[in-house]
Amino acid sequence: MRSPCSPGTALPDRAPGWHDLRTAASPPGAADQPTHPSEDPMSDPGHLPPADDTDPAVRAAGGWGRLRQGVIYRDGVSGVRPTVPTAFPELERRAARVLSAKAYAYVAGSAGLESTADANRRALDRHHIVPRMLRDVSARDLSVELFGRRLASPLLLAPIGVLELVHPEADVAVARAAAAEGVPYILSTQASRPMEQCAAAMGDAPRWFQLYWSKSEELVASFLARAEAAGCEALVVTLDTTVLGWRARDLDLGSLPFSQGQGIAQYTSDPVFRRLAAERAGQPKTGPKPKVTPAAVRSLFSIARTHPGPMLRNLRSPLPRAAVETFLDIFSRQDLTWGDLARLRSMTRLPILLKGLQHADDARRALAAGVDGVIVSNHGGRQVDGATGSLDALPGIVEAVGGRVPVLFDSGVRGGADVFKALALGARAVCVGRPYCYGLALAGADGVRQVIQNLRAELDLTMALTGCASLADLTPDLLAPA
């Protein structure tokens, strides 16, 4: 089995600031470069060894946490501050300033009154960490095994759709960042770039594919075949999005990115989907014609710009609009039942994880259906308003699963202490959502890397400060009710 970032692969492969750490003895000023990719020649990926906890630089620094602190404080001596704030509230505030109103609404928004997003936070806050003393924590191991891969840390990047709203390089920037940090990236069905482009940017680094189960079974089969060919190592089936939630921020702006042709790159790059869209384009138009307004013209341009091929040709062709309409028709099925999983099983050789579980009985059914893992998630509060905090659902599901398959967790994770709590309650690993979107907004791939490095650093320091030398030490007795 491959290591997280096996040497010899053409990977983007260094944590920003490693250069600084390793060149501490170089002439004054040499280590004072800002970490922004456009300004730091060493941030060009591909030069330095993998971000792996066995790397001597991590060991020499005394772990991930001290490595990251060292880089930031050393830069600080020269007056250089991190381009990506280390604490989430400021990260979000700064991202809000650089994103368009529609992009920010799409990323930050949750369903309805957004009370589930609040519940996610409250569930984490209700657990306090109780540090333990005088345990040897001089060497800390954050590594974890998932589906035959040893990962340097228990972090994954959650699938996030429509990243072109956030940064022009979208998913490809995230793919480069994930590969550089050895953190698996779960490629979304609603990505802004085809999975093959992300895979090409990732070399041998781990990626998974997230599936929204389309009404076209032929399209599902095509997605799965492409995901396997693109080197995805697991399939994540998101179950909580049979329809889009009631997203007040988007609704009030009248904003649905997909209707602008955004976030449908997996579809428009797919031969089965292209055939379906072409069939639709050949049919006579039915239904009301859209009013011709400046906004409608802008939408037309957006659809033509995002569709593959030259924009001028797309403007004249019925195909781009037919593609959007076809997508809106076949996006997701509402008639799926547990019985359908057997068919999915027969369609792929990849391990299957179900994402969106919140009830222990559903976890039991998932096990009975033979899945290989579950992800406890409420989609970051974006689907059901008034729902339970995701962390509150975790212990019951961990108990129901009883160690038979890995339980992953997401929704509301904002810092290393949050990761610590989820792991202490039995999650094998944690997926991060909005924080990396905001890093992407602020500094592209480098921003995503900084977010990963910060989370990993804070987790490492929290372990050091609570008497934990490895993830096996993270047990529920380290938590107390608030």
Ligand SMILES: Cc1cc2nc3c(=O)[nH]c(=O)nc-3n(C[C@H](O)[C@H](O)[C@H](O)COP(=O)(O)O)c2cc1C
């Ligand atoms: C802007 C945005 C887009 C998302 N798109 C997807 C998606 O395409 N597929 C999916 O399974 N989950 C999607 N999610 C949910 C995330 O995978 C993850 O469950 C959630 O972000 C975790 O919550 P957090 O943002 O509070 O960390 C999306 C979340 C956000 C914020």
